[in-house]
Amino acid sequence: MKKYLLSIYQPDGPPPEPAVLEPIMKNLTSLADELRAAGAWVMDAGLHPPESATVLRAAGDELLVTDGPFTEGKEHLGGFMIIQAEDLDEALDWARRLARILEPLSIEIRPVV
């Protein structure tokens, strides 16, 4: 089995209205349940907005601490899921369902070393 990271990219700004968000969260929960039942779930997590991020970088004796996310942009990593699958096709099947639930957000899928 290989492990895959599914990263969810979403636009910055306030979250959608509860009326929009609720059915999405419900579908996400049932997808996670199905992943668990299939033995494909490893972990998942949602993240606070990018403004809450802090970036650290060591440079010689200095340790640089900056406020905000690593990249500038209008979209940021909003959450992620780690799943395990036999191969990319199997992982893509799960990722495809995640993308449908989260339309129109982009999902990046990358194998974990």
Added chain:
Amino acid sequence: MHPSTADIAGVFRAEHGRAVAVLARVFGDLDIAEDAVQEAFAAAVEKWPDAGLPPSPAGWIIMTARNRAIDRLRREASREDKHAQAALLHAQDEPLEEGVVRDDRLRLIFTCCHPALALNVRVALTLRLLGGLTTAEIARAFLVPEATMAQRLVRAKAKIRTAGIPYRVPYEADLPERVRGVLAVVYLIFNEGYAASSGDELIRSELCLEAIRLGRLLVSLMPDEPEAVGLLALMLLQESRRPARVGPDGSLIPLPQQDRSLWDRGLVSEGQDLVRRCLRRGAPGPYQLQAAINAVHSDATSASDTAWDQIVQLYDHLLALTPTPIVALNRAVAVAELDGPLAALALIDDLDLGNYYLFHAIRADLLTRLHRLPEAVAAYDTAITLTTNTTEKAFLTHQRAQVTNP
């Protein structure tokens, strides 16, 4: 018989895909497979000119490649490489049966054309692994430096390995879409050779032949797939006109003015047989319809003798399946023959193709036929500005001159 280097190169082209496909299954790794097949051919170049062709060159290549790969893995296995040991255990009791080899090649095609790879990468991998073209040849055909193409291939194989792109025929549910993707890659290769653009003339016509070879392979591997048959028919019918498409001075000759006695009748009749065969299945897809349109052209002794009503009907079907402005534009060209240029002009006026030179070239032609000459000249001027291809530019400039100075 003592084969020359050219004979061996021919065997290489013909058997590369089969050999890589078998080795990839046995060793579960494209790199090992490809390297071993390379070594086997290097050995063939050394041995065959003196020893003569073996009874089964393909079998010889596969056996030699397998032995080379096992030798290599044994050396690596001694360094406690678990992957190599596993592959080695698997490799030694592998029988070779034609049925398995058939599936191996399908697996290889679907791996090379996996949607998680960029389209240009799919094309390059297909030509390299299935077609046996050298990296230099592929680079020349696609007008990129050889180092760039080599990099692209290395990255593609690394992605297949690390992302876990399976070496497998896709499951039933994914199959239709994945087949469409495979056919698109082959047609892209054909068009790269067919569109008379700049670059090395030789390798470009070779690309057409390579695409036809791949098309034949797809049909033999997927005989129940009517679109694969349709694509092969389409390519054969287009290829049949090659001798008539360019004049002695290298200028472009459009379909209506071509000397039809120059068309390759063998390719025409093969293509037409295939069109009939696939349409009988009653599931006409875009390739079958385009092939059918080409078959109608091939039936006609001249442009005026063409069954334009049939062509318009086929375009109606095609437009319903793939409602793109390009299809609408091509349909309008046929409508012009059936209902006159004014009807056609009305059909294309609203198409969103302002940046497409053929749109303006076709408009210019329709306007000329309507004797709206100043408008025609303006349309030719736009078309000429938008063309990047020198042969096309020369053709359009000549057409424009005919309007202003008949």
